[in-house]
Amino acid sequence: MKEEISVEVFNHLVGLAALELDAEQATYLRRELNLQLQVIHELEAIPLEEDLKINAHGVKYEASITPQLRADEWIPYEDVEAILSQVPELRDRFVVVPNIPHEKLD
Amino acid sequence: MTMQLCDTPAHELSILLRKKKISAKEIVESCLERVAAVDGRPGSLDPGENSSQDNQSVHAMITLTAEKALAQAKGLDDKVARGEPLGSLAGVPFTVKDIFCVKDTLTTAASRMLANFRAPYTATTVERMLAQDGLMIGKVNLDEYTFGSSNESTAFQPAPRNPWDTNRVPGGSSGGSAASVAAGEAAISLGTDTAGSIRQPAAFCGVVGIKPTYGRVSRYGLIAFASSLDCPGPLARNVTDAAMLLKAIAGPDRQDATAVTKAVPDYVGVLDQGVKGLRIGLSEDYFKIVYMDAETGEMLQKPVPDEVRAAVYHAAEILKAQGAEIIEDVPMPNTRYAIPAFFVISRVEAASNLHRFDGAKYGYRTAQPKRDLREMYQATRNEAFGLQPKLRILMGMYVSAAQYSEQYYSRALKVRTLIRRDFENVFDPGSSYHLDALLTPTTPTTAFEMGAVYGDSVLMQYADQFTVTANHAGIPGMTFPAGLGADGLPLGVQLLGPDFSEPILLRMGRVFEEGTQAEAWRLQKPQVLRGLA
Numbered sequence: 001m002k003e004e005i006s007v008e009v010f011n012h013l014v015g016l017a018a019l020e021l022d023a024e025q026a027t028y029l030r031r032e033l034n035l036q037l038q039v040i041h042e043l044e045a046i047p048l049e050e051d052l053k054i055n056a057h058g059v060k061y062e063a064s065i066t067p068q069l070r071a072d073e074w075i076p077y078e079d080v081e082a083i084l085s086q087v088p089e090l091r092d093r094f095v096v097v098p099n100i101p102h103e104k105l106d
Numbered sequence: 107m108t109m110q111l112c113d114t115p116a117h118e119l120s121i122l123l124r125k126k127k128i129s130a131k132e133i134v135e136s137c138l139e140r141v142a143a144v145d146g147r148p149g150s151l152d153p154g155e156n157s158s159q160d161n162q163s164v165h166a167m168i169t170l171t172a173e174k175a176l177a178q179a180k181g182l183d184d185k186v187a188r189g190e191p192l193g194s195l196a197g198v199p200f201t202v203k204d205i206f207c208v209k210d211t212l213t214t215a216a217s218r219m220l221a222n223f224r225a226p227y228t229a230t231t232v233e234r235m236l237a238q239d240g241l242m243i244g245k246v247n248l249d250e251y252t253f254g255s256s257n258e259s260t261a262f263q264p265a266p267r268n269p270w271d272t273n274r275v276p277g278g279s280s281g282g283s284a285a286s287v288a289a290g291e292a293a294i295s296l297g298t299d300t301a302g303s304i305r306q307p308a309a310f311c312g313v314v315g316i317k318p319t320y321g322r323v324s325r326y327g328l329i330a331f332a333s334s335l336d337c338p339g340p341l342a343r344n345v346t347d348a349a350m351l352l353k354a355i356a357g358p359d360r361q362d363a364t365a366v367t368k369a370v371p372d373y374v375g376v377l378d379q380g381v382k383g384l385r386i387g388l389s390e391d392y393f394k395i396v397y398m399d400a401e402t403g404e405m406l407q408k409p410v411p412d413e414v415r416a417a418v419y420h421a422a423e424i425l426k427a428q429g430a431e432i433i434e435d436v437p438m439p440n441t442r443y444a445i446p447a448f449f450v451i452s453r454v455e456a457a458s459n460l461h462r463f464d465g466a467k468y469g470y471r472t473a474q475p476k477r478d479l480r481e482m483y484q485a486t487r488n489e490a491f492g493l494q495p496k497l498r499i500l501m502g503m504y505v506s507a508a509q510y511s512e513q514y515y516s517r518a519l520k521v522r523t524l525i526r527r528d529f530e531n532v533f534d535p536g537s538s539y540h541l542d543a544l545l546t547p548t549t550p551t552t553a554f555e556m557g558a559v560y561g562d563s564v565l566m567q568y569a570d571q572f573t574v575t576a577n578h579a580g581i582p583g584m585t586f587p588a589g590l591g592a593d594g595l596p597l598g599v600q601l602l603g604p605d606f607s608e609p610i611l612l613r614m615g616r617v618f619e620e621g622t623q624a625e626a627w628r629l630q631k632p633q634v635l636r637g638l639a
Contacts, residue, residue: 028561040514058522083226
């Protein structure tokens with residue numbers, strides 16, 4: 001079967017996805033991606049009208065059923081402690097993470 | 107076997123409670139006893155090897171909320187004693203798929219990533235069920251982040267098993283919901299459906315499942331898989347109970363801009379209006395199974411098994427006998443493209459939704475010391491995501507990459523338009539078909555064996571080939587039990603209708619239920635219940 005997603009492309013994707021994989025995982029995932037792509041190519045058999053619009057939700061959101069946008073108002077959350085209690089590392093109510101990498105742009 | 111309270115339909119429990127013939131405490135205790143009898147140990151991250159007992163248990167639960175349920179029951183019994191008005195779900199025990207946030211309760215998404223996450227708020231749907239005096243028994247297992255059709259991908263093992271045969275999968279991703287209802291651990295359950303995740307497990311476990319019209323039910327507090335496809339909905343042992351739950355959870359929500367403002371009908375009140383004059387279609391496009399040839403990779407088609415086709419035709423006969431008109435050979439030409447389009451659209455949305463899980467603000471964070479944030483993200487996501495989330499992220503990133511987006515993502519969204527158009531063409535009152543619903547199989551087969559499909563992501567996805575079209579089109583779909591296969595496992599049939607046609611689908615389901623009450627298969631019980639006193 002054709003392997004459209006090569007090892008190089010796959011490794012690039014893994015980096016973009018902020019993942020790191022062992023060899024066994026990588027082999028399985030790349031194989032499945034290529035199998036899925038094979039299925040996705042079925043879509044190419046369908047003749048599409050030139051002006052065919054995309055569909056984002058299925059259901060048509062006509063004005064009569066669409067909620068009005070909420071006012072753009074800040075509403076403080078009532079239980080901040082419940083949120084802060086979930087933070088893996090917290091110092092003085094700030095979220096602590098390792099150094100943020102910076103790249104010098106030319 | 108005498109009928110226990112936990113096996114009693116939700117609508118009957120509610121009446122018995124109002125008449126003070128039973129208490130909420132008795133209802134909860136009955137459910138907890140059933141959980142103790144059939145569920146086995148709850149799912150956990152470090153389960154060890156399965157014992158033979160494990161292999162004969164249901165394992166629907168991740169978190170049993172027994173104390174909360176008993177406290178709720180006490181509050182409800184006090185309310186009854188004081189003569190206060192009761193909610194529509196008063197005394198109805200329910201489970202919640204562990205993908206919905208429930209305040210101060212673990213909300214895991216069946217992933218190591220969220221194993222320690224205590225939600226700071228409650229999903230609108232669950233809030234509404236509790237406000238209607240429903241009794242939450244526990245939070246149930248699912249495929250990790252809902253990514254699967256068998257429940258085997260959960261990080262919380264042992265994975266749920268089918269109560270009709272514990273060597274079979276319960277389906278997925280709402281497998282814990284379907285299994286808990288089929289096994290009598292609760293009367294109803296709240297699930298979600300992105301490609302068939304309510305309807306497929308409901309069919310496998312012999313219960314009713316509804317994927318409502320997109321926007322009918324709020325998604326607030328639901329951990330998202332694919333935001334344009336996800337729909338919360340009910341699972342129940344009968345049509346009336348499913349209607350009760352849908353009525354309780356449907357409606358606009360200021361927290362979800364996609365929840366429509368359309369008035370919610372009285373789904374229970376319409377149930378007995380019959381089907382006289384309603385037009386129901388059958389399509390050959392839903393009697394073909396698409397599959398991939400293992401050697402060549404070619405996509406092939408074969409007919410559904412005879413018993414699956416027969417179940418649909420039997421349902422059609424029952425409905426016809428009650429006055430519905432059956433129209434055959436309805437063309438639905440884009441059905442076979444629904445899975446390929448889903449592979450693209452759902453992966454792009456899933457990848458986007460999964461980027462938030464990075465170990466910074468909540469959930470799992472790697473214990474390894476890391477030099478910088480990027481390394482922390484990578485180690486966290488590697489350690490905490492299972493293979494299925496990783497697969498979806500990678501595919502989502504590939505097909506939405508700038509150089510491929512037009513070829514894959516835009517094209518898939520246009521194919522989605524064609525799938526929607528298939529339905530519009532046959533539901534349009536001005537068309538020659540002008541159908542009220544399409545009647546189809548829910549699944550290509552009965553429940554498959556544990557381990558038979560897991561790992562083959564293409565074959566697993568094709569388990570949803572008859573259900574996913576409704577998610578693309580946004581329309582409602584309902585599955586209901588329609589008999590047993592030669593293997594003794596439940597067969598489900600599905601009704602698909604125009605936007606917001608849930609009342610009509612429920613009426614059809616009710617007519618089928620009444621018309622088959624005397625059939626022998628209705629007397630059969632799931633395997634795990636057969637030995638119980």
